[in-house]
Amino acid sequence: MPLVELVRIGKSYGGVRACHDVDFTVHSGEVHALLGENGAGKSTLMRVLCGDVTDHSGEITVAGHAVRFHSPADAQKAGIAMIHQELDLVPGLSVAENIFLGREPRTRLRTLDRRAMTRETRDLLRRTGIDLDPRRMVGELRTGEQQLVSIAKALSLDAKVLIMDEPTSALSSAEVDRMFTAIAELRRGGTAIVYISHRMDEIGRIADRATVLRNGSVVAQFDARDMTADQAAEAMIGRPVRTMFTAHHTDEAGEKLLEVNDLVVPRSRPGRRDPAGISLTVRRGEIVGLAGLLGSGRTELLETLFGAGRRWTGQMFVNGRPVRPRNPRHAIRLGLVYVPEDRRISGLCLDHSVLANTVLSIVDRIARLGVVPRRSEVGQTRKIVRELGVKLATVYSAVATLSGGNQQKVVFGRMLLTEPDLLLLDEPTRGVDVGAKAEIYQLLGKAAQRGIGVLLASSELAELVGVCDRVIVLRGGRTVAELTTAHAGEADLLAASMGEVVPL
Template sequence: MANEPLPIVEVRGASITFPGVKALDEVNFRLLPGEVHTLMGENGAGKSTLIKALTGVYQIDSGSILVFGTERRFSGTASAQAAGISTVYQEVNLCTNLTIGENVMLGHETRGLVGINWRKTHARAHEVLADMGLGDLDTRAPLSSISIALQQLVAISRAMVTKSKVLILDEPTSSLDAAEVEMLFGVIRRLRDQGVAILFVSHFLDQVYAISDRITVLRNGGFVGEYLKRDLDRTELISKMIGKDINALRALGSNRQVDERDRTQTPVYAADELGRKGSLTPTDIEIHKGEVVGFAGLLGSGRTELARLIFGADKPDAGTVRLKGKKTTISSPVSGLANHIAYSTENRREDGIVGDLSIRENIMLAVQAQRGWMRRVPARDVDRMVKTYMERFSVRPNDPDRPIRLLSGGNQQKVLLGRWLATDPELLLLDEPTRGIDVGAKADIQETVAELAEGGMSVVFISSELEEVVRLSERILIMKDHQKVGEVVNGPDVTAERIVSIIAADSGEKAEARTDALVDEVEGELE
């Protein structure tokens, strides 16, 4: 574009291939001085891979990376840092047993004739902190004495000791409250005004639009486009991230009829102000017998966090839970299972399957945990249950002793579904159950969800594919920035485009819809 400065860093046609997966496919990206450039994309879009290429963790297979116009090949993180590229990750990598000043200057201490000159080292740390508006911090105080937000700023200060010209911030606000985010943004703007190029990664749409100058969108490892923030509204951004244009989203409707469920009946599960600091803003939710409730939202919106709190995988620090009207505490997976709640995780490879165990053993894990490891399930019962669920879901190959890691993704997902149904749950939480599987397996799982609900089981269905949520759910909770921003009862007029509109609405706008409101009332509030 005309009158733009030369990029500090430019990526041209970069590709990275892992076994069976093209993680980056001819991606272009650039970082200009004095700008905050946000990298956006859903899970698997290639954001982390691109960052690791820029920081020397991964070597690119083809394409080029230029720093100040000169092509560079980073052999590791040290060579990327030597080129002026520093990174601060979501989990702050600092030493809490050291002082603030020692953390700022770690690896760059001022040395004298007989070792480190600590007076000059702390003086230099104070200079760096003062440059970022943090001069009030006592460099000799223990790092453990300050908040996580201030520790994040100390990590940024350490990155700037070497006068880095590029600062990569990977999900820096995930555990911060609103005041702490604004403190961080003050430092980011200060560095931007000093000419630093900042790569910002976040799933919080409001924050992206508050701090960004430029946005690049990736999808499925490919480059979608680079845009000035002022030229890309929120709805367009979301449609580019999920790969559906606005007209296509409008065409996706629901096949369900208007919901006529009697909501005066006592719900199977109800929570008032359920929340966890840094994870989920206190949220109200009801789930009725035989109801499919969809959780819609972008990755990082709070969908998974809410599901984990319902199941007890994370312990809530606020809220009241009632099961069939009775006040209950669910603070662990064991108590979740004991209360007939099951949760199938979104990351089946890391948190779901146990790759070296057989299909049989994977199906029986939750039932055995439910009984206790001292009370083994009788072999005859094991055979019966394994046969039942392998036949029900047509798991292929039909060999219960085969290691599950050798199965396709769709068959692995069917085994996980069998595992949780074997516990005889009343509430089943399915987090991205159709991600990364073929069309046939996806249709089987969707059909199973409908059958389970018709049989009286309550189901929470979470998916990044909005049309899938709209098609399967009776009621849809809409999540953004770790809070519920809308709730609609499904019907013929509810579309994926309408869900996107609620997600894209500025947080200052009214996007909350009562469950008994008509869809046209929701639309009226948003227009």
């Protein structure tokens, strides 16, 4: 008997059918992958199962008994827990407080037992191989670190069914490995895991079964161990996929667009890995990758280049001129654009329409011409939506109603509209489906052909090797290696990130 059975589940948002007659089962001790394009209905289906979406049709049974969840608390009582795609931690609370939120340990006098909380959190983090101080504020943590906290929190719930919606999208391969060890242990103990991910290589490694959704319906089921990535991608998209990477290799790199010499951010903040000696160049028409483990300083470097306002020493040249971006506005004037890894801080106004969000970036430009021609705004936005294949009802829909991956495409589209010289990208394909990833890589290739330079931080080694001309490896805030992708592969990158000696 399946542990959980979902029968003919349906859920619509206005006119959009997110799930339609979906049957889905979960057995104890299995890792069941749930796959599908952005907007296919994966998160919606799982939010039904975890009691987050309650106005759905169809039935749920747990261990053979029909249940009706009215809240996530109901589902949790039935042993079902979910790690959400858009993390739902409280930024103003510490790691330990977040993990024990609502079930804090008490002393004999019924007061909060902070000591026990910190100790138990430290234990939990150690068991799951996570290196974090329980007392740190979650709001100060990087997206990847927040993901680790959510995972630890979910593990501590001792759920019978654990739903993981893109738990590793901001983790590097070493952290993913550790996560997988934890998952394998849970599985041996009989926990069922529903695993949602756009990283196809992960599915083959941990999943037993895979179900593919397309437009809200189940279109394929696989034994995950003999499913190929191509088969899965074809089922997701409904047609064979073109080759993923349009490897971009410049024959003749242009002039130096960005040059950084020995960049150091002296005032180190607790827990952050600040740049401690980074040198690199990006030429026109070049795509340069930034590799490194979580905490290697990739994000901090990009933020500093974009004028995050921290004091730093060293030199930075843009187009041969020495510059020191004072703030993001100044950096944009210098021709830089930055897409941060976290959508929530990337300036997307979730309550506003897709149109308003994309246009925010070009409004300056349009306004300079005098009037703001609404027709052109709508046209530009539609063009971007079409090019990136953003799935939405209309361009007037609020960004909040888009699926996670489609929100990411909006961020990307908006950036392309500003026509910058240099793109600073932090995990630009995080949570984006295979089809859209291919689109984004092509767009990057096109941008490079037009002479734009790209500095791309990514924790997906295949992505770095597939799209970059060169990859700079950071470790502990320093440049430790530089590899040409024509001569080096994923294994070399990993070795360099982990600290094995690679000649510069």
